[in-house]
Each structure stands twice: as C-alpha cells, then as structure tokens.
Amino acid sequence: MDLEKLRYFVKVVxxxxxxxxxxxxxxxxxxLSIAIRKLEEELGVxxxxxxxxxxxxxxxxxxxxxxxxxxxxxxxxxxxxxxxYDSVRHGTVTIGCSTIANITIIPEVVKRLNExxxxxxxxxxxxxxxxxxxxLRLHKMDIGLVRNIFDKKDFHTTALLSEPLYVAxxxxxxxxxxxxxxxxxxxxxxxxMPHTTLGYGISDFILEGCDAAGFTPxxxxxxxxxxxxxxxxxENLGIAFAPSLFRxxxxxxxxxxxxxxxPTIEAKLNLVTLKxxxxxxxTEQFLxxxxxxxxxxxxxxx
Numbered sequence: 001m002d003l004e005k006l007r008y009f010v011k012v013v014x015x016x017x018x019x020x021x022x023x024x025x026x027x028x029x030x031x032l033s034i035a036i037r038k039l040e041e042e043l044g045v046x047x048x049x050x051x052x053x054x055x056x057x058x059x060x061x062x063x064x065x066x067x068x069x070x071x072x073x074x075x076x077x078x079x080x081x082x083x084x085y086d087s088v089r090h091g092t093v094t095i096g097c098s099t100i101a102n103i104t105i106i107p108e109v110v111k112r113l114n115e116x117x118x119x120x121x122x123x124x125x126x127x128x129x130x131x132x133x134x135x136l137r138l139h140k141m142d143i144g145l146v147r148n149i150f151d152k153k154d155f156h157t158t159a160l161l162s163e164p165l166y167v168a169x170x171x172x173x174x175x176x177x178x179x180x181x182x183x184x185x186x187x188x189x190x191x192x193m194p195h196t197t198l199g200y201g202i203s204d205f206i207l208e209g210c211d212a213a214g215f216t217p218x219x220x221x222x223x224x225x226x227x228x229x230x231x232x233x234x235e236n237l238g239i240a241f242a243p244s245l246f247r248x249x250x251x252x253x254x255x256x257x258x259x260x261x262x263p264t265i266e267a268k269l270n271l272v273t274l275k276x277x278x279x280x281x282x283t284e285q286f287l288x289x290x291x292x293x294x295x296x297x298x299x300x301x302x
Contacts (some may be wrong), residue, residue, distance in 0.1 A: 003075055005039040006068045008032055009047065013057060013065045013223045056196045058091040076145040085211070091282025094123040094134035097145035099227055101269070104248055105145070109286065109295045118289075119138050128224045136274045142283045143290075144272035147243075150199025154275050161269040163244035163301055165202065166257040168229070170236040175258060190238030192229040192279040202241060202267055209263045230254055243267035249297040259300075 011102055012032070015021035022029045036143045040047050048268065055104075057065065060175065097106065102124055113120050125141065132144040145160075167186065169176045175185060183206075189254045198269035203222075220238055223229050229240040233255040244267075272288070273279070279287075 001042065002039070003072065005035050006064075007072060008035045009039055010065060010068050010072060012036060012055070013061070017055065023203040046169070047202075049177045061139050068130075090119050091280055092121040092123060093124070093143065093280075093283050093286040094141045095143045095286075096127055096135055096141045098147065098301070099126050099225055100243070100245055100249075101145045102126055104245055105290065105293055105298070109289050112289050112293065113286070118285060120286055122207070124257065128195075129199065129201075130197040133198065133272065136272065139274070139277070142273070142277075142279070143287065146270050146272055147194075147267060148196060148199040148201045149268065149270070156273045156275055158271040159268050160271050160291065161297070161301070162266045163269075163299055165260045165265040165267050166242050166244060166247065167204075167260050168233045168242055168255045168257055170233055170239075171255060173239075173256070176256040178258055180259045180261045182213075183209045183260060184215070184262070186239060187213070187215040188218075189218070189282065190221075191219045192221040192223065192232055192238045192240040193219050194226060195222040195224050197224060202243075202265065205263075206241060209265060212263070227252075229282070243269075244301075245269075246298070248297070248299060 003290070006270070008021070011025055012018055015227060018036070019029055020034055022032045025032065043064070045060045045064075046058055046204055046256060047064060049058055050056075053257040106122065106124055110122055113122075125135065127135075129144075129146040129148040129150070132141065132146055133150075133152065135141040135145055137154070150157075167175075167181055169181075172175040175181050185208075190288070191206075194208065196203050207217070221229065221232065226240065226242050226246065230242065234253065235238045241260070242257060245253065271290075
C-alpha cells in the first residue's frame, strides 16, 4: 500500500472534506480525489459513502483510518530511528591528546570502529592541556584526553585511567636493572621534567616527593612531550619519568623503565569535554569505544 495515498486519506478524514484537505496539503482538489479513488481500487473497498459532494466515512474507512494513523506514526518513528542509527555510524570526531595516547589508544579505537562498520572519521590534534582546553572552548574539538588535574567549572572531567609512574634511566645506569627505585635514590641525578601547562601535573607530584625526601632535584630540562625526554635519557643526558602506558610500546627504542616507589606516584588520564556542549551520536559512540579500549589496556593499574 502506498503510504502517500494513505497520508492523503487520513488528512481528508481529519479535515472533514477533500477541499479542506487539499488546502492543508498544498495541492489542488482533483489530484487528491483521484488519489483517494486509487487507494479504494487498490484495497478493493469503499472508504467513503458519497452523497453528492458530501463524504461519509464507512466502517471499513474508519478501520483503515485508525490503523492507518498507527502505520504512519510507525513509519515516522522508523525514519527517525534509521537517521539516528546512521548518525551513530557516521560522522566526524575531533580529539585532542598527547602523543602517547595517539600511539597506544586512538589506533585501537579506530580499528574497532572499522571492524564494527562504524564509519567515523577521527581527527586528532596533539598538544598540551592548555591548548586542548582552548580548542574545546572554541568548539574546535569534541574530546580531550589529558594528564593534568585542574579545576575549571566549564568542563566535565572524568578519570579514565590511573597508572603507576616509572623512572626512565640510561641503559648503563646502576639502577637500570632494578625492579623498583625509590625517589631518594635519584638525588644528584639530572632531571628531565614534564612541564605542567595548566593545573597540577606529574612534575608537581615529583617535586613534592623530592621535597619530602629531603632534596631539591637538579632539573636541567623542562618539556611538554615525554618522547624527546626519553630519547635524551637514552643519550645519557639525565633521567625522566613516564606513565606505565609507555611500557606497551615495542617499536620505539626506549631506555629502561623502572617503577618508582616511596613515594608511589600515579599518573591519571582524564577525559575532558565542555559543559553544555551537545555531544553528537558519533562522539558518544567514539567515547564508548575509547572507554572500552582503556579498560582493556594490558598495563599495571593503581
């Protein structure tokens, strides 16, 4: 049955006449009358009793009207559901994160989306926390994955991962073969430190730990990215610090990583989104898969 003819029929019933229905449908009366006649011929029934220009709904017509309204509403819901389903499986998501997240987390998210036939285009921008928050405020990013802890009332922050901190040591360092190393044992070393661009970060915890251990570290380098510092460690320029996630990397030449104890410092990975922003279906789907991937990461957790 043609749903368009059914829609015309329902409109005629609700309008009370063909002429009023034609005005409501923004069409002339003759084509509408022809459509109603064709619907009756298609169904092999009379929907109206005709007495001159007056139409009276038959019992069969009343039955079709009631069921027809249900069918039309159902078809509208189906269209809506199809559109929502399609929007979930298509779209673009823009994310800001660090290099390590872009290497260890994002590829697996993209892989799973592809395997499930979810054709979301992922746009990634690497940068520090200050840059990512600025881009979120400008609505140029949908999601941020950051390490820093901060208190900003215009953002939602959710801790996705808490992992232990490791010390990166030169390959020939006397502590390189140990399973753990205490912060106090690092006194006198050249520290390569992660710069906190906003809020409270790993370096703040390290400095607090050094103070509690009774020494001031000799910081010779501040940087926003861990990979260059790890390369400097490998060149025997000092020691650096990296979250457990770095131990999952097998295709880069990294220095030995030894777990830091006394104090044990945890590195958090936080999901940041702008409050009052409308998340698209594609963004919600991307977030769900991202959380799934992070939960399954083969790393030590706090």
